[in-house]
Amino acid sequence: MKKIISFVLSILLIVGLFSGCGKSETSNNNTNTNTNQTQNEQKVLKVWSFTDEVKTMTVAFQGKNPNVKIEYTMIPMTNGEYQTKLKSALQAGEGPDVVTLEASFVREFIESDYLEDLSDLLPVAKDLKTYQFTIDMGTYEGVTKAFSYQATPGAYFYRRSLAKKYFGTDDPEKIQELVSDMKKFEQAAKVIKEKSKGNTYMVASVGDFTNLFFANREKPWVVDDNLVIDPKVDELFEIAKSFRQNGYEAQANQWQEGWFAGMNDSLVDAKGNPKQIFSYILPTWGLPYVLMPNSAPKEVKVEGSDKTKTVGKNTAGDWACIKGPMPYQWGGTWIAAVKGTKNLDLAKEFIKFATLDEENLKNWALGVYTNEYLKKIDPTIGDKLAQGAGDFVSSQKVVEEIASQFDNAETSKFLSGQNSYKSFAEAAPNISLKLIQGTDDAIQRALNDPLSNYASGKATKEQAMKQFKDAVKNALPDLNVQ
């Protein structure tokens, strides 16, 4: 008897182990049959992205198509988690239907076999006069695989009050004169430092202007599988060193607390002295997504009580936007369909809506997608999701139609009446992306440490270059690095 009982018990133990697997299988089957039955009623589209941005559009899309349910997954890309997750999911064949791709890694995916051909949407893009560089970016060997809703020409934002204080004028044209190339930019930084006695920095971090140099290289990083170090990289090293050694930059890290603190004047150094940042080098999206949300006072909790106090001040209206020392473009989001998706038609429809739909692009740029608007469609989205006005869209047709509407928009008030949209519209057609390659992200990340070492004087140029080459070799073993 005992034997039987213990035998049964142990069998139970083993069976118990697998009950987990068994249950999920059966429930999967159930949902499958359910979806088959209700397919006419509701279609499901899986979208993966690295910010909440595109979620706004998925909600709007569901508003237009009530029979569609979009499952939105956000995975951050701070250290490349999104790309890694996406790659491994795609390799395992468990990817979503639609993916968004950021400028720094979009080429990797465009050059792979993982995305569907979306070339049949090209006529729509032609009608909308979509900026050619956004299409080029999504095209490989004649096949267009991704479209973007944004165009992202670069700009330069500075504080009007500080400009008046140190240069006697806040006139955008005159300031543009003062920073029209890197030599003058450095000179202006020196003036600011001297006149402010070191309390105002030209920029918050060295990272702010790396993009300028990358965008103005002659040759791409990789030519015939060889690493090419453009003379601009040398220039970048020198100017970074000058800025670090002379104290023209605040030693903050981009996208971290100190860097943001400069935007609402809440930057305080370790000794408790308030510090100010004269300018930020940001592209189109930097205005509505970065600068505007961070230039208001912030509420923080007072230690040991429930009270809050405000830190910083409202700097809206104290900013101006100019071209800056060098033309550049930075960032941008492309949307693509995953190869082999069962919902290809729906995926295309969504991509068309998000990137090539006149009405949607207008709504997107003009700030129609407020939280209330989106909540009416989907009450579960919470109180934060919304799209403010001012993002620069990829369709020249739309841009031309709406540019003048920004004369009185929030973004223009923020810039004290300056319509940045119009100046972006002038810059956008001239952008070229011929330099961009799939390996850029890895190479530019590899440059971070060597650049910082050289700037702070911890390494000579040779040491820094060697470190850079070693890091590239490690990240990209197939590349020839001399």
Next chain:
Amino acid sequence: MQIPQLEIIILGKGVIALSENVVKAKRKNSKINKNYYGYLFTAPFIIVFLLFSFYPLIYTFYLSFTNMTMMSKTYKLVGFENFAKLFQDKFFVQSLINTWKIWLLNFIPQIGIAMLLAVWLTSSRLKIKFVGYWRTIFYLPNILMPATIAVLFFNFFSFYGPVNQVGVRLGIFKDAIDFFRNSGWTVSIVAFIQWWMWFGSTLIIIMAGMTSISQSFYESAMVDGANSWDMFRKITLPLLKPVLVYILVTSLVGGMQMFDIPYMLTDGRGSPNGSIMTMNILMYMKFSSNKGHIGAAASVGVMIFIITCLSALLIIKLLSDKTDRKTNIKGKRG
């Protein structure tokens, strides 16, 4: 697809558990043959182990001989090419040194302080009150998510963070220190976090070991006029040896696989200057590189496995007493 973790500790525990069961069954019930119950009862573990630990382990070995990447669907066997590249790669050597450095920097203070606290907390002379309370406090950091801790410490030590603010205002340092652009500081911070997270856990194990030592040894030692140091050296340490071997081996296995704190603390690539790039981070870097070199990542994984196994065996061999046969046998299998 995920790179399988190489958890030899599970293997170790499993074999010990199995062998114990079998041995006990044989000794106690030699007349009625119940041997197979041992197999039956350990079957759940064995099955899970084979499926989720052993198979991935073998598969990792297989992958390390291929040139599989995430961006292409085909791959082929390339023999030892991945390993050849690895040994030419100074990053691998650097990551090996880093891993050992960080582990030693955290383990030596960890065992030292845990030992000291354990002696105090279990001492019948000191009679410290609220032992359970202290134990809990010391253990608490271990409950927190490593990711949370990494973010917390990153903010503490950032250039505009509270450590600099307080430090400069109190005059501890003259100027704000850029902790995460300085290799020495960053390594120390990682080692400190590891120490802070794990000394409580070590403390509990050591205390359990110490309380299981019979009080009569100490009593008779006191009668013979031994002082605390003598008692610690001649009674506590020798009797604690099996526990110490266990701590050393588990900590080594954990230390060689250190990943989450150094990964989250800076840029996920061991910045600054690759100073906190551990072997696991290197493995992940190979895996998440722009083509996703699964083969190269697997070869790093295999190397971690071999290094961990060899060091664990070495520790067991060095620490096991020749007269203490039982520990020896157990140890060798672990």
